Amino acid sequence: MDHLLSIKRLGPDGIIRILDRAAELRGGAVPEIGRTHYISNLFFEPSTRTKTSFEVAERRLGLEVIPFEAGFSSTLKGETLYDTVRTLEAIGLDALVIRHPEDRFYKDLEGRTSVAIINAGDGSGQHPTQTLLDLFTLREEFGTLEGLKVTIAGDVSHSRVAKSGRDALKMFGADVRILCPPEWKGDFDSVGDWDEVLPDSDAVMLLRVQHERHSGEGSFSAEGYHSRYGLTVERAGRMKKDAIIMHPAPVNRGVEIADELVEHSRSRIFRQVENGVYVRMAVLETILKGRD
Amino acid sequence: MDHLLSIKRLGPDGIIRILDRAAELRGGAVPEIGRTHYISNLFFEPSTRTKTSFEVAERRLGLEVIPFEAGFSSTLKGETLYDTVRTLEAIGLDALVIRHPEDRFYKDLEGRTSVAIINAGDGSGQHPTQTLLDLFTLREEFGTLEGLKVTIAGDVSHSRVAKSGRDALKMFGADVRILCPPEWKGDFDSVGDWDEVLPDSDAVMLLRVQHERHSGEGSFSAEGYHSRYGLTVERAGRMKKDAIIMHPAPVNRGVEIADELVEHSRSRIFRQVENGVYVRMAVLETILKGRD
Amino acid sequence: MDHLLSIKRLGPDGIIRILDRAAELRGGAVPEIGRTHYISNLFFEPSTRTKTSFEVAERRLGLEVIPFEAGFSSTLKGETLYDTVRTLEAIGLDALVIRHPEDRFYKDLEGRTSVAIINAGDGSGQHPTQTLLDLFTLREEFGTLEGLKVTIAGDVSHSRVAKSGRDALKMFGADVRILCPPEWKGDFDSVGDWDEVLPDSDAVMLLRVQHERHSGEGSFSAEGYHSRYGLTVERAGRMKKDAIIMHPAPVNRGVEIADELVEHSRSRIFRQVENGVYVRMAVLETILKGRD
Numbered sequence: 001m002d003h004l005l006s007i008k009r010l011g012p013d014g015i016i017r018i019l020d021r022a023a024e025l026r027g028g029a030v031p032e033i034g035r036t037h038y039i040s041n042l043f044f045e046p047s048t049r050t051k052t053s054f055e056v057a058e059r060r061l062g063l064e065v066i067p068f069e070a071g072f073s074s075t076l077k078g079e080t081l082y083d084t085v086r087t088l089e090a091i092g093l094d095a096l097v098i099r100h101p102e103d104r105f106y107k108d109l110e111g112r113t114s115v116a117i118i119n120a121g122d123g124s125g126q127h128p129t130q131t132l133l134d135l136f137t138l139r140e141e142f143g144t145l146e147g148l149k150v151t152i153a154g155d156v157s158h159s160r161v162a163k164s165g166r167d168a169l170k171m172f173g174a175d176v177r178i179l180c181p182p183e184w185k186g187d188f189d190s191v192g193d194w195d196e197v198l199p200d201s202d203a204v205m206l207l208r209v210q211h212e213r214h215s216g217e218g219s220f221s222a223e224g225y226h227s228r229y230g231l232t233v234e235r236a237g238r239m240k241k242d243a244i245i246m247h248p249a250p251v252n253r254g255v256e257i258a259d260e261l262v263e264h265s266r267s268r269i270f271r272q273v274e275n276g277v278y279v280r281m282a283v284l285e286t287i288l289k290g291r292d
Numbered sequence: 293m294d295h296l297l298s299i300k301r302l303g304p305d306g307i308i309r310i311l312d313r314a315a316e317l318r319g320g321a322v323p324e325i326g327r328t329h330y331i332s333n334l335f336f337e338p339s340t341r342t343k344t345s346f347e348v349a350e351r352r353l354g355l356e357v358i359p360f361e362a363g364f365s366s367t368l369k370g371e372t373l374y375d376t377v378r379t380l381e382a383i384g385l386d387a388l389v390i391r392h393p394e395d396r397f398y399k400d401l402e403g404r405t406s407v408a409i410i411n412a413g414d415g416s417g418q419h420p421t422q423t424l425l426d427l428f429t430l431r432e433e434f435g436t437l438e439g440l441k442v443t444i445a446g447d448v449s450h451s452r453v454a455k456s457g458r459d460a461l462k463m464f465g466a467d468v469r470i471l472c473p474p475e476w477k478g479d480f481d482s483v484g485d486w487d488e489v490l491p492d493s494d495a496v497m498l499l500r501v502q503h504e505r506h507s508g509e510g511s512f513s514a515e516g517y518h519s520r521y522g523l524t525v526e527r528a529g530r531m532k533k534d535a536i537i538m539h540p541a542p543v544n545r546g547v548e549i550a551d552e553l554v555e556h557s558r559s560r561i562f563r564q565v566e567n568g569v570y571v572r573m574a575v576l577e578t579i580l581k582g583r584d
Numbered sequence: 585m586d587h588l589l590s591i592k593r594l595g596p597d598g599i600i601r602i603l604d605r606a607a608e609l610r611g612g613a614v615p616e617i618g619r620t621h622y623i624s625n626l627f628f629e630p631s632t633r634t635k636t637s638f639e640v641a642e643r644r645l646g647l648e649v650i651p652f653e654a655g656f657s658s659t660l661k662g663e664t665l666y667d668t669v670r671t672l673e674a675i676g677l678d679a680l681v682i683r684h685p686e687d688r689f690y691k692d693l694e695g696r697t698s699v700a701i702i703n704a705g706d707g708s709g710q711h712p713t714q715t716l717l718d719l720f721t722l723r724e725e726f727g728t729l730e731g732l733k734v735t736i737a738g739d740v741s742h743s744r745v746a747k748s749g750r751d752a753l754k755m756f757g758a759d760v761r762i763l764c765p766p767e768w769k770g771d772f773d774s775v776g777d778w779d780e781v782l783p784d785s786d787a788v789m790l791l792r793v794q795h796e797r798h799s800g801e802g803s804f805s806a807e808g809y810h811s812r813y814g815l816t817v818e819r820a821g822r823m824k825k826d827a828i829i830m831h832p833a834p835v836n837r838g839v840e841i842a843d844e845l846v847e848h849s850r851s852r853i854f855r856q857v858e859n860g861v862y863v864r865m866a867v868l869e870t871i872l873k874g875r876d
Contacts, residue, residue: 046541048360048371048376048516049379049383052332052358052379052383053383055358055359056330056384056385059330059358069358069361139356144415161429211370249371249375250371250375251375252370254370254373262375268380270378270379271382273379273382274382277382277383277384
């Protein structure tokens with residue numbers, strides 16, 4: 001494993017190895033990294049939890065984390081991502097965690113750099129470490145991914161979380177159902193409604209409504225969305241026993257999810273955040289050990 | 293001591309404990325922190341000295357400092373401070389140093405998070421670590437806080453430094469006098485003039501004139517302010533023997549203080565900055581030791 | 585050596601000592617720094633490679649690197665650079681690496697601070713560590729600097745790289761030739777053309793065309809510049825055997841240099857970046873050892 005670019009390339013065996021190692025690390029296993037490694041987090045889009053989660057994972061692994069301010073870098077002077085990456089490689093970086101607004105930003109980098117690339121979200125493409133932590137949280141809860149019924153609600157067409165998640169869940173024989181306004185469906189298979197999917201969903205995974213994307217649409221209102229497509233308190237009451245609520249966060253309280261549900265007993269939202277650190281430790285450890 | 297939210301809650305005994313420990317650290321005592329702790333500095337307002345002072349204090353204590361760029365975080369996506377803090381807690385942070393434009397930003401966090409909160413300035417509210425370093429500097433100079441006469445000059449109504457300072461100095465029986473244009477007085481007790489307060493002040497504490505706040509007021513000019521309310525060279529010459537000049541900085545040279553006085557023999561301005569590191573080390577050490 | 589302010593002050597002996605030590609470090613020598621030192625990188629202009637290069641150099645030396653966000657600091661509140669530096673000194677910093685838009689920003693600091701200042705680029709003035717890495721790369725390639733013929737092409741009048749480079753190369757008896765539109769020549773001696781300088785240049789050093797500076801000039805076009813003053817593939821073919829291509833980067837592919845030449849066998853562009861880390865380690869080690 002040289003890079004982590006998409007969940008499909010990681011494949012089911014790769015996924016299981018990461019989840020198993022993350023479980024060991026969560027249980028207290030000491031990470032095994034040999035020499036000092038240099039890493040940097042290149043976030044060309046705002047982020048709190050993913051960036052901070054990687055930072056903590058990197059520190060726990062004993063890596064040297066080199067700061068990079070995307071908003072104050074040579075990309076402002078028109079440098080290509082390829083040249084930036086090659087430069088950081090020449091400076092001595094071993095690995096780069098990259099979030100970038102462009103889909104498949106890594107296509108210009110493949111085979112042309114020896115630095116390891118970890119995709120922390122590419123445009124409306126993929127978000128593999130988010131998917132790994134979602135899978136970890138589901139497996140931790142239900143013991144398996146096989147046959148789970150997972151409902152994803154929100155703007156799936158623009159969601160890298162939804163796309164990575166669907167790709168992975170299908171690999172393991174889970175049943176993924178989509179719930180959203182028809183115009184947000186993109187290339188996803190089917191659109192259900194809450195009455196149809198609630199009774200047998202093991203997990204409801206809500207996506208953040210991106211106000212900045214939809215506020216210009218005359219028909220869109222937060223209240224209207226909440227009552228029709230959001231997880232209301234009433235709907236949560238109709239979820240089946242032991243079913244859980246997930247959200248990649250940040251959360252819009254009162255839009256895609258009722259305020260009261262964020263820390264409800266069904267919610268695994270902050271547990272997902274916790275798990276994210278262990279999953280990222282496992283990814284980085286696997287990639288860096290492979291370089292020595 | 294779980295948090296440091298305001299100087300009032302810390303109370304006189306708590307203050308003395310911090311000052312005593314800071315004096316030990318300044319004298320070369322080795323800080324005692326057990327395991328590795330993770331901390332982050334969330335500054336939602338610009339800062340050089342407070343943020344850097346905390347950073348150096350944290351490094352000297354051997355903490356892992358996780359970067360947080362407030363201008364490039366999920367708060368831009370509308371996340372509440374509570375959700376940001378809960379997220380950072382889930383990621384594994386032990387403590388957060390927070391500066392925030394809202395008064396008492398911490399009121400939504402109390403009792404709802406296990407992460408330690410250190411207030412590094414809340415709106416026009418409090419600035420407890422600045423007050424601790426001011427007290428440290430005064431005690432270092434005069435051996436006691438009891439009975440000191442301290443004149444605070446500037447826009448006290450908007451100054452968290454003035455408010456925290458007054459609260460603390462009164463606890464120790466110091467006499468606090470305010471000097472400012474009447475419209476800047478806020479809820480402070482009295483407004484003196486230089487002729488009245490200069491002869492017996494042990495310390496004159498100047499506040500930065502916030503140009504950005506007052507430039508719209510037709511009556512305000514830097515020269516006018518300096519000659520009427522600023523500490524001029526002439527006035528400094530009339531201060532009593534051994535009296536000192538203090539300023540939380542950044543300084544507007546030639547406005548609230550004459551250029552020549554910033555590094556005058558009476559000035560403790562850079563000594564205050566030095567002391568700030570030790571006071572912050574003492575605060576963080578006390579809080580983190582209490583968590584183990 | 586207390587500071588590194590300009591290449592002239594460093595002088596030929598100082599330069600050779602740094603290059604020799606950088607060569608040892610590149611060869612695997614272990615850096616010798618005694619106690620923990622605190623350093624910060626104050627970049628008041630955007631930078632990727634210089635800032636990151638310093639960061640990695642600092643980490644390899646085992647320094648504590650204190651973050652400083654210039655775009656979010658007290659300079660926004662009108663603080664002078666002098667007061668910022670004095671503050672950071674009081675906080676306990678040993679050294680500051682400073683990039684600043686003002687020529688000779690350090691003139692207000694000299695003799696007035698005990699913190700070590702390393703100039704990482706001042707306005708249109710000097711860029712001494714870039715020059716050191718350029719010299720290192722030339723000496724590594726040709727064994728000596730004596731008698732080398734170096735052609736610098738681009739907007740030399742605004743280029744601190746060109747100015748530092750010329751000053752240093754002349755100290756060692758190298759022959760520096762300038763190639764640029766006449767209006768970009770500034771105080772440089774002569775303006776050649778490619779046909780004249782190509783046949784005997786040992787190195788062609790290209791400068792980044794600063795679009796932000798020239799886009800308003802009606803006569804300027806990227807294509808026009810490339811065909812007349814850029815290093816085209818055709819021109820590179822006419823370079824003499826063993827001659828090399830250099831560029832401080834970031835590169836405008838297709839403007840000052842043809843896209844295909846950036847990673848051509850003649851190019852030392854990424855080698856320069858590698859060397860930069862060792863040169864900066866040597867500078868910092870020399871300065872910090874001198875403080876103990």
